[in-house]
Amino acid sequence: MEGIKVEGLTKIYGSGQRAVRALKGVSFEIAAGEFTVILGPSGSGKSTLLNVLGGMDRADGGTALVFGKDITAFSARELVSYRRRDIGFVFQFYNLMGNLTARENVAIARCSGSMEESAALEKVGLSERGNNFPSRLSGGEQQRVAIARAIVKKPRLLLCDEPTGALDSKTGQKIIALLRELKRDYGTTVVVVTHNAKLAQVADKVITLSDGSVREVRINENPIEAGEVEW
Numbered sequence: 001m002e003g004i005k006v007e008g009l010t011k012i013y014g015s016g017q018r019a020v021r022a023l024k025g026v027s028f029e030i031a032a033g034e035f036t037v038i039l040g041p042s043g044s045g046k047s048t049l050l051n052v053l054g055g056m057d058r059a060d061g062g063t064a065l066v067f068g069k070d071i072t073a074f075s076a077r078e079l080v081s082y083r084r085r086d087i088g089f090v091f092q093f094y095n096l097m098g099n100l101t102a103r104e105n106v107a108i109a110r111c112s113g114s115m116e117e118s119a120a121l122e123k124v125g126l127s128e129r130g131n132n133f134p135s136r137l138s139g140g141e142q143q144r145v146a147i148a149r150a151i152v153k154k155p156r157l158l159l160c161d162e163p164t165g166a167l168d169s170k171t172g173q174k175i176i177a178l179l180r181e182l183k184r185d186y187g188t189t190v191v192v193v194t195h196n197a198k199l200a201q202v203a204d205k206v207i208t209l210s211d212g213s214v215r216e217v218r219i220n221e222n223p224i225e226a227g228e229v230e231w
């Protein structure tokens with residue numbers, strides 16, 4: 001299985017009476033190179049799922065095969081190298097290093113086979129902003145730095161948590177078009193979490209979460225171009 005196969009994934013935060021069952025047995029498959037959108041209301045488990053897939057957090061049960069390996073069985077050391085080698089991650093709240101410039105924030109994510117950080121910044125339309133510190137960038141610009149940092153190493157799997165939340169419609173469309181191009185250019189498998197149900201139209205597959213469970217998996221036979229999305 002060269003894509004992703006998640007089976008019966010569970011995640012519980014806390015314990016006892018305070019326990020929150022964030023994932024209640026989630027199962028789905030994503031083919032390699034597929035562009036997938038994950039929808040669902042606030043608190044439905046989207047970030048939790050992405051964190052587990054990205055090796056940032058551990059599931060409590062179930063399996064997650066990613067490119068043929070069950071990441072839920074990985075040791076801490078294996079998770080580190082998985083994150084470093086295979087995963088690009090766009091955090092919901094950017095997580096930029098405040099004491100590094102935009103360019104340096106992108107540069108720290110480079111590894112062998114990466115593109116130049118200037119190329120990544122250019123792809124997100126920030127060539128002119130590389131020397132700015134995050135505090136001197138708008139929210140949308142910071143978000144685009146976070147995207148540049150995630151794509152610079154040409155990851156096999158790119159996981160994006162609300163990558164267009166702070167962007168206006170025009171910039172958002174450009175970023176979605178960029179994310180779609182990664183499949184064409186590098187064969188990247190892209191998973192995008194969003195509140196914007198309209199983005200589902202550009203996806204090959206749409207997974208809807210509700211209260212920690214998969215409510216629906218839909219396949220779009222004819223996804224539309226990012227530029228056609230009404231934001």
Ligand SMILES: Nc1ncnc2c1ncn2[C@@H]1O[C@H](COP(=O)(O)OP(=O)(O)OP(=O)(O)O)[C@@H](O)[C@H]1O
Pocket residue numbers: 013014020021022040041042043044045046047048049092
């Ligand atoms: N670190 C944590 N400790 C305890 N509970 C948590 C933690 N992180 C998330 N939760 C809970 O798990 C559930 C799922 O949260 P999650 O962040 O995955 O939702 P989400 O779908 O990403 O929501 P949003 O759209 O608001 O970002 C929520 O009930 C949330 O309160």
Ligand SMILES: [Mg+2]
Pocket residue numbers: 046047048092161
């Ligand atoms: Mg979230």
